[in-house]
Amino acid sequence: METLVNDLRRSFQTGKTMPYEWRVAQMEGILRLMNEREKEIMEALWTDLAKPRTEAYLHEISLSKAGCKFALKELKNWMKPEKVPSLIATFSSTAQIVPEPLGVVLVISAWNYPFALTIDPLIGAVAAGNAMVLKPSEVAPSTSAFFAKFLPQYVDTSCIQVVEGGVTETTELLEQKWDKIFYTGSGRVGRIVMAAAAKHLTPVALELGGKCPVVFDSDVNLKVAVKRMAIGKWGCNNGQACIAPDYIITTKSFAPKLVDALKETLKEFYGENPLESADLSRIVSSNHFRRLTDFLDEENIPEKIVHGGGRDEKHLKIAPTVLLDVPHDSLIMKDEIFGPLLPIITVEKLEDSFDLINSRPKPLAAYLFSKNKRLEEKFVQKVSAGGILINDVALHVANPHLPFGGVGESGTGAYHGKFSFDAFSHKKAVLSRGYATEMRIRARYPPYTHHKQIILRRVIDGSFIALFLGLFGLHRD
């Protein structure tokens, strides 16, 4: 691994990743990869996750292509230095902020969107002019193999490398010195990544998860709201998505109506036998399958199931399941569910939900369905999350103008669009001065006299008038 990193560093130091042309060539290569190898990508996603074709296309390929095209369109602007004003204290100087690549970066991606979560950071790292190693998740082995086999055919392998593997290889990678580590995955491993990065003072971006709550008001267009929420939950890898709704909070009085609407919508989407529906992803592995069934089998939980509960261990399928009023300290309410189980928590009045949410670790996203503007304002002000969406779910991930990332337990750092470019850049301030305005009185330097002190005060105060007065010895003190 050390040799690999050294080679990449040598390549980076030749300066070949700096020019606009190189970065564009890489991104065009990635775009070609997505166009020419669409079939292989879809196959890999099907093998790894049984992801429905439309979902796979939509959430992984389409989004990645859009992100790549957006970066190609905007790159020239992003690379341009930004002129900023300078102040009187640094009078007669020009200032600008120049973005530069960090160097050699490590991207570790997750298994649930194994394609997109590798491509998205890759685009940011390339656009910013870095060399990199990509380590796709071993829990999605076909997609990982896809990258190892095909990516080298489309990009400059002297600067972009794919390393496959599990815990051993990842640990070895984490021991090397990187200029940035971009990690998508769980909080548990996020801690390990950050601790390893600390040894080399490497900055990190951690895209983690959390329990994304959905607060459901009764004053909504129920059919549309439930459909949007349902597609965000079960239409996103069957709930195995960091921004999928994790649990719902609604009023005791509204809950029955909500449950009915959910049942209807689920039947509409997935038919009478959801376990047979081709439009639902399977659970990624038997470990996760067991983890989820453990939630359902915990004491006192089975009677809370109001819809679904069916499972097919052989095919690792779990049907969309809705639960009502599980205890707040049950397993299913403790950790991120990451699956097709949807608990509904009820409260007396909707405002109580804000405190409930804030008493838990900060989620990656928080959602509210309501037409009540005041409630909406309060929600935005009071609830801390990586992102907030009103009257819809998960959409913000598709918008390249919005920073995508967590806060607190859900992570640190943001990306997508220009934020990806920034995530892999160092914004270097460049100040340029002349010699013309060196004050003869040279107030900056010792020996320090009272007069000099006055002048300094004026300068630092930023007041032109006071400065002139001070320079001429006219001051009020």
Add this chain to the structure above:
Amino acid sequence: MALITGKKCGDEEMGALGLESEVAEARTAFDSGKTKGFEWRKSQLKALLRLLQEKEDDMLKVLKEDLGKHRVEAFRDEVGAVAKSVDNALLNLKKWMAPEKLSLPLAAIPTVAEIVPEPLGVVLVISSWNFPIGLSLEPLIGAIAAGNAAVLKPSELAPATSEFLADAVPKYLDCEAIKVIQGGPQVAEQLLELKWDKIFFTGSARVGRIVMTAAAKHLTPVTLELGGKCPAIFDSLKSSRDKKVAVGRVAGAKWGSCLGQACIGVDYLLVNDEYAPTLIELLKGVIKEFFSNSEHLARIVNKHHFQRLCNILQDELVAASVVHGGSVNAEELFIEPTILLNPPLDKEIMTEEIFGPLLPIITLKKIEDSIEFIRARPKPLVIYAFTHDEKFKRRIVEDTSSGCVIFNDTLIQYVCDTIPFGGVGQSGFGQYHGKFSFDNFSNRKPVGRRSFLIEFSFRYPPWNEKKLQLLRHIYRFDYIGFVLCFLGLKRYSYRS
């Protein structure tokens, strides 16, 4: 003016339990929501300004006591600079707090979105000893402006200043939400075990690693403002006046600011062989002009660092390279401005950050070689270059990496609120000053809003090829294709 505080705060004995309860109080204060309001933040910043004005003499006094700083230096580098930053924050606070409206692509219609900044929560600021007022209060300004509660742990190596802050801050600021906790490594360790929403650390790389490792346990984001060997490249300048001004600026940055104990001070000079003698003469002249009276220079902070610097000078080869100065005064903890010409590159003086008044001058065949020299070493906090050559300037910016680059001056980046201040690589990560401070302590939360009015049926299963095709068009923002497909007038195509 009434202070927005809940109770009177006085001296308290701080045991481990006391420490935890102090931090818990800060969290309660934050959870109550009081730090989020514009009025609270404004009142705290105004109170800070009053502190800086009313306690100015006390501050100048403790800076003299801890570091031997002359009043004017102390004002210029710390008290005055912080006051300027508070003014800037007060002026811009409303603007910084305002949500930032965004434009969104048509396909997302009807969606409206904005980025809403919110505080992170309870933050820990650990500052360093060399600018004990500035490095404590600058981050604090950002933390307060962003609406956080904060705990400040000033450096125990500047004890008079630490004592001053522990005494004065609670008297002016909201002592439930803003705390000063004094102590050394043990107290720092205890604080680092707790869960913070952000840690802002200024200090050495060694301790930076410890801080980040501790933060990793709680997934706490950190900013590390570290150091490095900041070089000053000295190209030949035509006019003799420019030369003098440039040398003055270098001397000011090396010896005039905490006697070289500054993260952005000039660590060493790079100059070409022929020019070195002239440079040395100019430097000697400026040293005489500015620093004849050692009252106008700071002191080494303590015996440990004094000894460290003496040890550097004691090495035979290093001692042989001294061309000016070199005398030390153990009682005063003073070392006079010292110039060395080409000390060995493998000795500590050229492998570690000097943080003292020793100025190595490294000569090169041609000045352009300075770029390679710098590239071969860890990324510094700043690269200074004195040159008029525009091509050379461009090469320096493009071919080196550092926190920032300053042409033809020194230290000014510290007082410029419009540029980000921070390191890269071994010199740290995270930036502050001005709005960058506000952002550093904020969570920039995107908020998207949709209405129920427009709804696309093709968003939902059961899936079919037509829905897939409609979505392809939408993602390409191909509205015409979308409409045709929707109306059945366009065939499905598998071309992307």
